[in-house]
Amino acid sequence: MKKLKEIRKLVKNRFKEHDWKYHIVPVIKYAKKLARKYNVDKEILELAALLHDIGRVDIKHDEDHHIVGVPEAEKILRKFNYPDEVVDEIKHVVESHRTSKGPKPKTMIAKIIANADAMAHFDILPMFFHWRHSRHSFEENAKWVEEKIRKDWQKKLTLPGAKKMVEKKYKAILLILDSLKEYAKEK
Numbered sequence: 001m002k003k004l005k006e007i008r009k010l011v012k013n014r015f016k017e018h019d020w021k022y023h024i025v026p027v028i029k030y031a032k033k034l035a036r037k038y039n040v041d042k043e044i045l046e047l048a049a050l051l052h053d054i055g056r057v058d059i060k061h062d063e064d065h066h067i068v069g070v071p072e073a074e075k076i077l078r079k080f081n082y083p084d085e086v087v088d089e090i091k092h093v094v095e096s097h098r099t100s101k102g103p104k105p106k107t108m109i110a111k112i113i114a115n116a117d118a119m120a121h122f123d124i125l126p127m128f129f130h131w132r133h134s135r136h137s138f139e140e141n142a143k144w145v146e147e148k149i150r151k152d153w154q155k156k157l158t159l160p161g162a163k164k165m166v167e168k169k170y171k172a173i174l175l176i177l178d179s180l181k182e183y184a185k186e187k
Helices: 002-014 017-035 042-051 065-079 084-096 108-121 125-132 138-156 162-185
Strands: none
Touching: 002 017, 002 042, 002 065, 017 042, 017 108, 017 162, 042 065, 042 084, 042 108, 065 084, 084 108, 108 138, 108 162, 138 162
16 A cells, blocks of 8 residues: 555646646545445556546647556556556556547446546536636537536446436536526627
8 A cells, every 4th residue: 555655646746736636536536436336456446546647747648648648657557566467457447548539448447437537527617617718718618518528428427326426416517508508699
């Protein structure tokens, strides 16, 4: 567990505070909740949650962070002398966590992280607008957020119970986004 604490500190220091606080921490929280239903190694699960977005540390790799993150995760795990099977599992998680790009999650840990990644999005609606505000209009942001949330709901939440955990938030987000559409139509 000492290695896990050190990796947690390393990852926390590499991410911007808001990325850590509003994405990585919620992914860890949801991964642990989902893991209670499945028999998975808790240390490997937390490593996977910590490293799933390691390719996003450098924002210019946002679109392909699931690819860029694979060698970066491997480098970190090798530094801490994790065995090949752990390294391979985490590499698969990083590569497959987006589900829409790259391979589909095959292992239970990869499926948990893909679901937890989507579930974390339901907690951070205001952060989506914050992250994208300078690059797009408010209306474009609202449309993007709605598409992302719907895609997460329809495609990424595949484990039993995952949807149930965030269903109220999903409905609330759609309600808010629908009300924003009314104002966007006003001239």
